[in-house]
Amino acid sequence: MGEQNNQDTRRRIAFVGSECYPFVKTGGLGDVMYALPRALIEQDCDVRVFLPKYACIPQKYKEKMVYRGSFMMNLCQGGREFFVGIMELVMDGVIYDFIENEEFFSWGNPYTDLFADIPKYSYFSKASLAAMNFMEWTPDIVHCHDWQAALVPIYLKTHFAPTPVGQARSVLTIHNLRFQGICGIPHMKYWTDIPGYVFDYPYMKQGEDDANMMKGGLAFADCITTVSQTYAGEIQTGFYGERLDDHLRYHSGKLVGIVNGIDVEQWNSETDALLAATYSEADVIEKKKANKLALQEKLGLVQDENKLVLGLISRLTNQKGLDLVNAILNDIVDDNTQVVVLGTGDPNYENSFRYYESVHKGKVCAYISYNEALAHQIYAGSDALLVPSLFEPCGLTQLIAMRYGTIPIVRETGGLKDTVQPYNENTNEGNGFTFIDYDPSVLFDCINRAKSVYFGERERWDEMVRRDMAVDVSWKKSASEYLDLYKKLKG
Numbered sequence: 001m002g003e004q005n006n007q008d009t010r011r012r013i014a015f016v017g018s019e020c021y022p023f024v025k026t027g028g029l030g031d032v033m034y035a036l037p038r039a040l041i042e043q044d045c046d047v048r049v050f051l052p053k054y055a056c057i058p059q060k061y062k063e064k065m066v067y068r069g070s071f072m073m074n075l076c077q078g079g080r081e082f083f084v085g086i087m088e089l090v091m092d093g094v095i096y097d098f099i100e101n102e103e104f105f106s107w108g109n110p111y112t113d114l115f116a117d118i119p120k121y122s123y124f125s126k127a128s129l130a131a132m133n134f135m136e137w138t139p140d141i142v143h144c145h146d147w148q149a150a151l152v153p154i155y156l157k158t159h160f161a162p163t164p165v166g167q168a169r170s171v172l173t174i175h176n177l178r179f180q181g182i183c184g185i186p187h188m189k190y191w192t193d194i195p196g197y198v199f200d201y202p203y204m205k206q207g208e209d210d211a212n213m214m215k216g217g218l219a220f221a222d223c224i225t226t227v228s229q230t231y232a233g234e235i236q237t238g239f240y241g242e243r244l245d246d247h248l249r250y251h252s253g254k255l256v257g258i259v260n261g262i263d264v265e266q267w268n269s270e271t272d273a274l275l276a277a278t279y280s281e282a283d284v285i286e287k288k289k290a291n292k293l294a295l296q297e298k299l300g301l302v303q304d305e306n307k308l309v310l311g312l313i314s315r316l317t318n319q320k321g322l323d324l325v326n327a328i329l330n331d332i333v334d335d336n337t338q339v340v341v342l343g344t345g346d347p348n349y350e351n352s353f354r355y356y357e358s359v360h361k362g363k364v365c366a367y368i369s370y371n372e373a374l375a376h377q378i379y380a381g382s383d384a385l386l387v388p389s390l391f392e393p394c395g396l397t398q399l400i401a402m403r404y405g406t407i408p409i410v411r412e413t414g415g416l417k418d419t420v421q422p423y424n425e426n427t428n429e430g431n432g433f434t435f436i437d438y439d440p441s442v443l444f445d446c447i448n449r450a451k452s453v454y455f456g457e458r459e460r461w462d463e464m465v466r467r468d469m470a471v472d473v474s475w476k477k478s479a480s481e482y483l484d485l486y487k488k489l490k491g
C-alpha cells in the first residue's frame, strides 16, 4: 500500500451512501452520488462508491457485477457474525462496490422503517470500511452521505482506528438534516457495538434515552459539509436546525457549504433521447413548443402551445411547500395556465392533487408516481417549475429546470436562494421568480409576476429562458472545492 501511495499522487476517495442513480434513487442524494464521483474522476481522483446491493437494483446492472470476495464480520454486541459479499461494477471510470447481504438488503425498497433501517445501515457502514481493508484499498478520504452513513466517522475512530482504513480522514455531507437515524440507546448499542462513551451527550445521545446517528457522525467527522452555503447557515438556527442547531453551532468550525451541481450529460436537452424534440439555446423557443404539445397530449391536457405550463416535480412531503401550492391551486389555474405535478409521497398531498385534477380536467395533471422519463419531458415541456420549499438544502430540480430553459419559481431558502437570481424588471436581469415569506398569498403574487412577464413581455421571458440555459450548473466548480477540501484534510 505504502509503495502504491508514493508512486501515485492521485487522491483516493471512498463514497459511502444509501442511494445512487442509476441503480437506486429516491431523491437528490441519488443524483449527487452519481454525478460528484464522475466529476472528481475528471479532476484525476480515484473514486470508489460503496452501496448496498438492494434487491430493487435493475437486473441489467446486477448481471454486470463481478464477485470481488467475501468474508464474515462481527457486528453486534456479543459478536454476532454476518456475511459480507463484495460485488463490483465499473462504469465510466467509477468503481462501484456493492455490499451484499441477503438478510439486510433483500427488501424491495432501500428504506423500510427506522427500526429495521438502523441495523441495516449500521451493518452497511461497518461492512463498507471492512471491505476497503479486505480489498487492501486505503482511501485518503471517506466521504459519507447523510445519516445512513453517519456511523462511518465513528467506526473509523473506534473499531477501525488501528487498521489501514483508520488512516483515512472523514467528510460527512448533510443532504437533508430532517432525517437523522434516531432510536433508543439499547437498540443502537446492541447493533453497533460502539464504545459506551459515544452514547454520551457530546456524541450520539439525544434527550433522555435516544441515540442519534447523525449527531454522533457530526461530532466524529473531520469535516462536515452541506449542500449550499445558505443551508449551512440556516441549520445553525432553531427553525431549520432540526434540534441539532446548537450541536452544529458547536461544530461550526468544521462546517462548510458547497453547492450541488448536476450531471450535464445526464441532463442535456441537446441529446436527451426522451424528449419529443431536442434543442439548444439557439432553438429553445421553437422546440420547447413541440415538447409542450407532446407533454400536453401525453397527460391529457388541452393542447395549446400558448398556454403557460407550470411543472412541479417533487417528493410529496411538507418540506416541499405543497401546502402553499394546495392553498392557491384553484386560483393559479385559468384558461391560459396549466399545472403538471409529478410526485409520490404523503397520501394527503397525493389525494389533494388528484382532486384538483378531477375538478380542472384538461388543465391540471396529477401524475402520482415516480417516473424518470416523464420527469425529463416535464422539464422540457413546461415553461416554469415551481419549487416553493419550506426548506431546501440545495434542490436540484431548479438547476435541471434552468438547464432545460424552464424558469424556476422558488422560495428563497437554502440552495434555492444560492442558485436562482431573482428577476429584476428594471435591469432585465435574473434567472427566475422568487419569494421569501412562507405564505400562500406571497407565492400567488410571485406566480402572478411570472404570468405578467410570460403573457405581457414575452421577449423578456424568452431572454430569461436563454440566459438560464447558459448558466453553468455543472459540477465542475463544486467538485474542485471538494478536492481542495480533501487536500486540506489530508495533504
Ligand code: ADP
Pocket (backbone or CB within 6 Å): 026, 027, 028, 029, 031, 313, 314, 315, 342, 343, 344, 369, 370, 371, 372, 375, 394, 395, 396, 397, 398
Ligand atoms: P430531494 O432530494 O429533496 O428529493 P432534489 O431537488 O435535491 O430533492 O432532488 C430531486 C431529484 O429527484 C431530481 O432529480 C428530480 O427530478 C427527481 N424526482 C423527484 N420526484 C420525482 C418523480 N416523482 N419522478 C421522477 N423523478 C423525480
